[in-house]
Amino acid sequence: MKKNKSILSVLKGDFFSKKENRIHLPFLFLIILLLLLNIRLSFNAESLLKKSIKLEMDVSDLRLTYITTKSDMMRVYKRSSVEVLVYKDKLISSNIPPYIINAND
Amino acid sequence: MIKKKNKTNTSVIFMFLVMCFIAVVIVVKILYIQTLHPQVSQISVPKFKKIKAPRGNIFSDNGSLLAISMPLYNVHLDLSVIDDKIFEQEYRDLAAGLSELFKDKNQSEYQLFLTNNKSKNSKYVRLKNKVTHNQLNILKKLPILALGKNKGGLIAEQRPNRENPFGILAKRTIGLLRNSNPIGLERAYNKTLSGSDGLQLKQKIGKNLWRDEPSELNLNPQAGSDVISTIDIDMQDVAQKALSNALIHHDADWGTVIMMEVKSGHVKLIANLKKNEDGSLDENYNHAIAKHSEPGSTFKLASILSGIEDGFYSLEDSVDTENGTYKFYDQTMRDSKKGGYGKITIGEAFVKSSNVGISKITNKFYKHNPELFIDRIYKMGLCTPLDLELPYPNSLLVKRPGTKQWSGVTLPWMSIGYSLRLTPIHMLAFYNAVANNGVMVKPLFTSAISRDGEIVVQNETKIINPAICAKSSIEKITPYLIDVIDNGTAKSISNPNYKIAGKTGTTLLGYGNNSEESQKKYQASFVGFFPGENPKYSCIVVVSNPKKNGFYGxxxxxxxxxxxxxxxxxxxxxxxxxxxxxxxxNSLPRVCNGNTNDISNALEILNVPYNSTQSKWSVVVGGDQLSLRVRKIRDDLKNNKIPNLSGMVMNDIVFLLENFGLNVTISGKGKVIYQSLKKGEVFNHGSLINIIASL
Known part of the structure; x- marks a missing residue:
């Protein structure tokens, strides 16, 4: 009976009705607040982590785009490719050696 | 009253207990899933994962990318997931996009491909292999495929790939990394390029999402270093194109070109082309470093240097080349010129590449002591493997006296480049030593190793032999090497702007097989250096079995x-x-006619003396000194007469003529070479004049 009574008293919230226990209420509320804060922060950290991983994937994707574009550009940069491109303007590679002229001479 | 109160409490408590029970069940279930459920517990356990170190790149000497790790994708389609209505509405646009992107089929072919596979509800049909990342990005934006994997059915599988952006340029030298028989720089510098893989403890936190976990066993991956090769991609391209055109023109089997920087030994270009069965050309064997063959007449330089070094003769001494044939035992030595050259100097015999002349003097002085000749060849570094960075088979062959292979005809034939086998790069290293005043340097394919753009290892020039022969011997032979081009067997390549020194070679392949004339195969070669007086580059060209348009070196x-x-x-x-x-x-090529002020300014800046004129427009007259003569263009135009415009620059003319109301149409660039209205013709306001210019 005594045991039932004590369970009942817990369930009824008698603990809070006692005057000497009321002074612990702010502390209990603080603990609850900290718990809620902890849950929120953990959730936030997890979201940031996911965002960070996604950004890393984006960076890796951009790096691949850069590599592929650079590789394509190298093909165009090739001397023979440039010669083909400018040939339609009747420009060809010269075999005449250049003159070096010193403007301050 | 009391009874009533008790009743209320009991029902609330009952509800509370039920809620508590449900909460406990949920907590127990969560704990079970997290700890005991076989699938979840296995996934959630942090695991060590290997972090692949990025492989380093290979660069050319000016930083162009020669080899880079660039993944490709095999793209498949799952057409079963695409909604029928969406497919019907958009498959034509998708086909058009695919056709434009890949350019391998037209739109209707792609439409047929898509509709056929949609009717079969194909779940995994290959769209295209080896798709680049940029192409994949475009694919993902095409109609239907933009809906994603689950609704658009696009399946892209990444595959590792090592890309050579310049295609077949120096392909064998850059190399290939493969499980069996890796080749080139990729193999030689595999450890440097690979770096070391890392290890990271990771916890799965979602689909394809892994969180790094701290651990003492975590190991950061060490990215591979970059290799900076000595290849000049511009020169390489020029060489590849020249070689390719020549192989086609002469219908040859294969050809190779190598060019080295004389002082450093840096290999600036190395091209190897071989004709495939379908007639196309590809670089699929490194003939330059691996093909051992008889060098032919290019070896005569070594023979002549031996004689000079041993003090047996000077180049001014004479040798009788007879009538172009000479018998050594049962074998007949022949010159390419029928009738021979008669009695000429040894220097002339070298320039004209007389087989009889060179073999006769070599045989005369070394016949009784052939070891001396072979020792000289050894001293010139022609018998020792070059210990190149690139792996290559070593089948060097130089016959030695006293062995079974040696006979009475070995020495004379060896003196003209037969009875021994050398690689093209070996011959080049020898000629490079001659160009380098006797210092033989090792051919280098890489100049440095870099990490994050900083040079960490510099490959220094390695001297193989500080003196292959005396400097005086080289000074004696160099004018004759230049004479080979000016008056000898390579007269066709003479250039007034600079001197080339070198030697031609024409080797009969399979010598001694007594083939019919029509079945004979030759190997044409030329090795030399330029500019002749102060060489900076040495180069060798070898073309095997040319069948059309000549076969001589x-x-x-x-x-x-x-x-x-x-x-x-x-x-x-x-x-x-x-x-x-x-x-x-003296060397000014041209000065255009035009505005006197402009011409005067240019000539004054360049300190070129000239005779001036007061006229606004001038004609430039050459001679000992430049003179600007009056050109009365404005006067003519004021009188509505067309002036002589020839030799003037375009921007002056257009401005002038349009100011006087003429309609000008122009084509070409540079100086005027044609005007549709001739000098002296009368024009009206709005008359049309067509002008053609040329550089």
Missing amino acids: GNVAAPIFKEISDKVFASDISLHHVITSSQLV
Whole structure:
């Protein structure tokens, strides 16, 4: 009976009705607040982590785009490719050696 | 009253207990899933994962990318997931997009491909292999495929790939990393390029999402270093193109070109092309470093240097080349010129590449002591493997006296480049030593190893032999090497702007097989250096089995050398010197007619003396000194007469003519070469004049 009574008293919230226990209420509320804060922060950290991983994937994707574009550009940069491109303007590679002229001479 | 109160409490408590029970069940279930459920517990346990170290790149000497790790994708389609209505509405646009992107089929072919597979509800049909990342990004934006994997059915599987952005340029030298028989720099520097893989403890937190976990066993991956090769991609391209054109023109089996920087030994270009069965050309064997063959007449330089070094003769001494044939035991030595050259100097025999002359003097002086000749060849570094960075088979062959292979005819034939086998790069290293005043340097394919853009290892030039022969011997032979081009077997490649020194070679392949004349196969070669007086580059060209348009080294290999050396000479500024004002006047190619002020300004800046005129427009007249003569263009135009416009620059003319109301149409660039209204013709306001200019 005594045991039932004590369970009942817990369930009824008698603990809070006692005057000497009321002074612990702010502390209990603080603990609850900290718990809620902890849950929120953990959730936030997890979201940031996911965002960070996604950004890393984006960076890796951009790096691949850069590599592929650079590789394509190298093909165009090739001397023979440039010669083909400018040939339609009747420009060809010269075999005449250049003159070096010193403007301050 | 009391009874009533008790009743209320009991029902609330009951509800509370039920809620508590449910909460406990949920907590127990969560704990079970997290700890005991076989699938979840296995996934959630942090695992060590290997972090692949990024492989380093291979660069050319100016930082162009020669090899880079660039993944490709095999793209498949799952057409079963695409909604029928969406497919019907958008498959034509998708087909058009695919056709434009890949350019391998037209739109209707792609439409047929899509509809056929949709009717079969194909779940995994190959769309395209080896798709680049940029192509995949475009694919993802095409109609239907933009809906994603689950609704658009696009499946892209990444596959590792090592890309050579310049295609087959120096392909065998850059190399291939493969499980069996890796080759080239990729193999030689595999450890440097690979770096070391890392290890990271990771916890799965979602689909394809892994969180790094701290652990003492975590190991950061060490990215591979970059290899900076000595290859000049511009020169390489020029060489590949010249070689390719020549192989087609002469219908040859294969060809190779190597060019080295004389002082450093840096290999600036190395091209190998072989004709495939379908007639196309590809670089699939490194003939330059691996093909051992008889060098032919290019070896005569070694023979002549031996004789000079041993003090047996000077180049001015004479030798009788008879009537172009000479018998050594049962074998007949022949010159390419029927009738021979008669009695000539040894120097002339070298320039004209007389087999009889060179073999006779070599046989005369070394016949009783052939070991001496072979020792000289050894001292010149022609019998020792070069210990290249690139792996290559070593089948060097130089016969030695006293062995079974040696006979009475070995020495004379060896003196003209038979009875021994050398690689093209070996011959080049020898000629490079001659160009380098006797210092033989090791051919280098890489100049440095870098990490994050910083040089960490610099590959220094390695001297193989500080003196292959006396400097005086080289000074004696060099004019004759230049004479080979000026008056000898490679006359066709002479260039007034600079001197080339070198030697042609024409080797009969399979010598001694007594083939019919029509079945004989030759190997044409040319090896030399330029500029002749102060060499900066040495180069060798070898073309095997040319079947059309000649087969001599002077006709087949030398023109390839010239095409490369001309372009290199014209583009390498370090080979040219600053010219003085007086030289400038003599060498000024052209000064256009035009505005007197503009011409005067240009000539004054360049310190070029000239006779001026007061007229606004001038004609430039050459001679000992430039003179600006009056051109009365404005006067003519004021009188509505067309002036002579020839030789004037376009921007002056358009401005002038349009000011006087003429309608001008122009084509071309540079100086005027044609005007539709002739000098003296009368024009009206709005008359049309067509002008053609040319550089």
